[in-house]
Amino acid sequence: MAEERKAYLNEDWLAFWLAIVLFLVSLLAYKGIDPFGWIVSTKEWLKLEKAIEPVGKKFKGVSGEITKIEGNKLTLKTKDGKEQTVTVEDPTKYQVGQMYEKKGLSGFASLVLTYLFLTVILAIGAYLLGANVGRFLIGFFFIFWLSYLCWLLGHYAYFAATDPKKYNIPWSLKLTGEGGFIFALALGLIIGNFFRPFAQFLSEACRPEFYIKTAIGLMGALLGLKSAEAFGLASAIFFRGLCAIVEAYLIYWALVYFIARRYFKFSKEWAAPLAAGISICGVSAAIAAGGAIRARPVVPIMVASLVVIFAVIELIILPFLAQIFLWKEPMVAGAWMGLAVKTDGAAFASGAITDALVRAKAEAVAGIKYEDGWILMAAATTKLFIDIFISIWAFLLAYVWCAYVECAPGEKVSIKEIWRRFPKFVLAYFVGFLVILLISAPHAPKVKAVEDEVKLINKEIQKVEKQLSTVTDPALQAQLQAKITDLKNQIKAKQEAIKDSKKVVDQTKTATSGTNALRVLFFLITFFTIGVISDFRKLWAEGIGKLAVVYVVCLFGFIIWIGLLISWIFFHGVKPPIVGTGP
Amino acid sequence: MAEKIREKDIAQELEKMQYDPWLPFESKLVWGCIGLGIILLIILVWVSYTFFPSS
Numbered sequence: 246m247a248e249e250r251k252a253y254l255n256e257d258w259l260a261f262w263l264a265i266v267l268f269l270v271s272l273l274a275y276k277g278i279d280p281f282g283w284i285v286s287t288k289e290w291l292k293l294e295k296a297i298e299p300v301g302k303k304f305k306g307v308s309g310e311i312t313k314i315e316g317n318k319l320t321l322k323t324k325d326g327k328e329q330t331v332t333v334e335d336p337t338k339y340q341v342g343q344m345y346e347k348k349g350l351s352g353f354a355s356l357v358l359t360y361l362f363l364t365v366i367l368a369i370g371a372y373l374l375g376a377n378v379g380r381f382l383i384g385f386f387f388i389f390w391l392s393y394l395c396w397l398l399g400h401y402a403y404f405a406a407t408d409p410k411k412y413n414i415p416w417s418l419k420l421t422g423e424g425g426f427i428f429a430l431a432l433g434l435i436i437g438n439f440f441r442p443f444a445q446f447l448s449e450a451c452r453p454e455f456y457i458k459t460a461i462g463l464m465g466a467l468l469g470l471k472s473a474e475a476f477g478l479a480s481a482i483f484f485r486g487l488c489a490i491v492e493a494y495l496i497y498w499a500l501v502y503f504i505a506r507r508y509f510k511f512s513k514e515w516a517a518p519l520a521a522g523i524s525i526c527g528v529s530a531a532i533a534a535g536g537a538i539r540a541r542p543v544v545p546i547m548v549a550s551l552v553v554i555f556a557v558i559e560l561i562i563l564p565f566l567a568q569i570f571l572w573k574e575p576m577v578a579g580a581w582m583g584l585a586v587k588t589d590g591a592a593f594a595s596g597a598i599t600d601a602l603v604r605a606k607a608e609a610v611a612g613i614k615y616e617d618g619w620i621l622m623a624a625a626t627t628k629l630f631i632d633i634f635i636s637i638w639a640f641l642l643a644y645v646w647c648a649y650v651e652c653a654p655g656e657k658v659s660i661k662e663i664w665r666r667f668p669k670f671v672l673a674y675f676v677g678f679l680v681i682l683l684i685s686a687p688h689a690p691k692v693k694a695v696e697d698e699v700k701l702i703n704k705e706i707q708k709v710e711k712q713l714s715t716v717t718d719p720a721l722q723a724q725l726q727a728k729i730t731d732l733k734n735q736i737k738a739k740q741e742a743i744k745d746s747k748k749v750v751d752q753t754k755t756a757t758s759g760t761n762a763l764r765v766l767f768f769l770i771t772f773f774t775i776g777v778i779s780d781f782r783k784l785w786a787e788g789i790g791k792l793a794v795v796y797v798v799c800l801f802g803f804i805i806w807i808g809l810l811i812s813w814i815f816f817h818g819v820k821p822p823i824v825g826t827g828p
Numbered sequence: 829m830a831e832k833i834r835e836k837d838i839a840q841e842l843e844k845m846q847y848d849p850w851l852p853f854e855s856k857l858v859w860g861c862i863g864l865g866i867i868l869l870i871i872l873v874w875v876s877y878t879f880f881p882s883s
Contacts, residue, residue: 477881478882480880481876481880481881481882484876484879484880485876485880488872488873488875488876491865491868491872492865492868492869492872495861495862495864495865495868496861496862496865498861499857499858499859499861499862499865500862502854502857502858503858506848506850506854507850510847511845511848512845512846512848513848513854514848515845645853645857649851649853649857650851650853814869815872815873815876818882819882820882
């Protein structure tokens with residue numbers, strides 16, 4: 246007999262609080278502490294021992310030959326030939342040519358600590374949700390380790406590398422490390438559809454909507470930093486995302502409602518939640534619209550069960566279509582995922598896959614390296630606005646229904662409905678976003694501008710050094726040497742001028758890198774659990790055929806394509822920042 | 829078991845659905861939304877490209 250306990254919070258509020266607490270802890274970075282530096286991060290690998298390490302620099306081990314000592318900074322040449330700088334307290338202990346070694350936290354220890362940390366915070370969460378904590382913990386054990394196995398596999402160079410030459414391998418699927426999300430989804434689907442008793446066994450911990458809401462709450466801070474670095478682009482994405490969803494609401498809902506009523510003869514009670522579920526945001530929209538028009542609870546629940554299945558189908562298909570046809574318009578691809586894919590979990594997840602796939606294709610085909618996260622930001626922005634607008638839409642529907650269909654005597658539609666249905670996890674996203682934006686906005690653009698200038702000067706130095714190596718005339722050599730010294734002095738002066746700003750930006754990066762590593766893990770678990778709960782047998786359930794036909798006709802008939810058109814209108818020509826160009 | 833009951837529910841609930849005539853307010857609602865959507869599209873595209881350029 247399942248244990249029934251009182252729930253202190255719902256998933257929405259829990260996601261809000263969890264994201265807020267983790268975000269607040271991450272702010273310790275401004276006090277010189279890296280509170281989440283020990284969280285595991287995964288790299289592309291050929292040798293398994295190089296795959297995992299802690300995310301924070303302070304926690305990573307480092308060894309190499311000392312090539313330069315400047316102040317208390319040592320420049321090392323590591324075994325793989327890369328240069329790395331470490332700061333030491335007493336530089337007099339070291340000499341150029343000596344070997345330097347600092348032991349760090351091992352990757353495996355970091356992974357185990359991460360698992361234990363997530364287990365503890367989620368067990369508290371499960372308790373507050375009124376779940377069976379014991380069953381949750383057992384379920385979460387399998388969910389975490391199976392998901393992480395997929396993530397690790399996804400980072401195998403043969404699957405992930407966008408440049409196989411870097412690893413001296415003949416080929417690669419070029420999925421980037423985010424291919425691990427696809428593996429996690431696939432494994433989840435296999436378990437959900439072929440190992441149903443095991444899926445049932447995991448069910449207490451299969452809460453993809455909760456995991457994704459927490460992940461989105463955590464993502465706000467990272468996007469705040471990105472927006473501070475490119476404020477114009479970020480504000481364009483925000484405004485255009487808002488425009489796109491206003492359009493989507495008005496056109497999608499009306500068309501689906503019309504088709505369901507006129508051609509499939511659904512009643513108003515069925516058509517309104519169905520239109521909201523198919524056209525807007527799946528489960529929560531169907532439930533909100535159902536509540537607004539006083540439909541019986543069974544109606545939105547049935548619609549919701551269909552939404553979940555079709556969202557997974559979209560998640561499997563649309564990111565790959567976007568990679569094939571929209572890699573030249575990355576932000577259109579991102580916004581399209583936000584507009585077309587229903588349910589929060591599947592929409593944000595498809596945004597993450599699209600981000601990886603489109604960047605990989607742009608790099609492979611055109612040699613353009615886009616900064617990661619912006620495509621996901623376009624998807625997340627449109628989806629978040631959609632979530633916020635559900636509450637407003639539900640209010641408007643309730644008003645229209647009360648005015649034109651039926652209204653109980655004395656019933657009034659209260660504006661409080663908007664707050665009641667407002668998705669609270671969105672607040673965590675905006676708190677993180679705004680706090681980090683306000684902290685880093687005065688500093689990040691300065692630092693970025695100087696870093697870009699330094700890159701150009703370094704290129705110039707390399708050019709002059711090349712020239713110097715071919716010149717034999719001593720006068721010319723001295724002239725070129727002087728030029729190099731002058732350029733290096735320019736770099737020093739520029740770096741000195743932004744020293745304080747750089748410190749703030751570095752602290753912000755420390756704060757966001759830890760929460761971002763957690764965000765990635767929550768995304769990963771979302772993919773896996775979406776797969777586990779997606780039982781495709783429901784499509785063949787007796788009686789659901791008519792609903793499914795409306796869904797297929799509307800979704801694949803026009804929702805996806807109107808979403809694409811709206812995304813194109815508002816986002817074509819908008820490109821993420823370019824961080825490099827290929828060979 | 830719960831799954832079977834739910835499947836049965838779906839069939840029964842859909843069968844129970846009675847004829848519900850299309851009301852004039854629904855025409856206003858649907859075409860009002862689409863019309864507003866098209867008008868706003870023009871305005872919002874102009875605002876986006878004028879005040880929030882992509883670069």
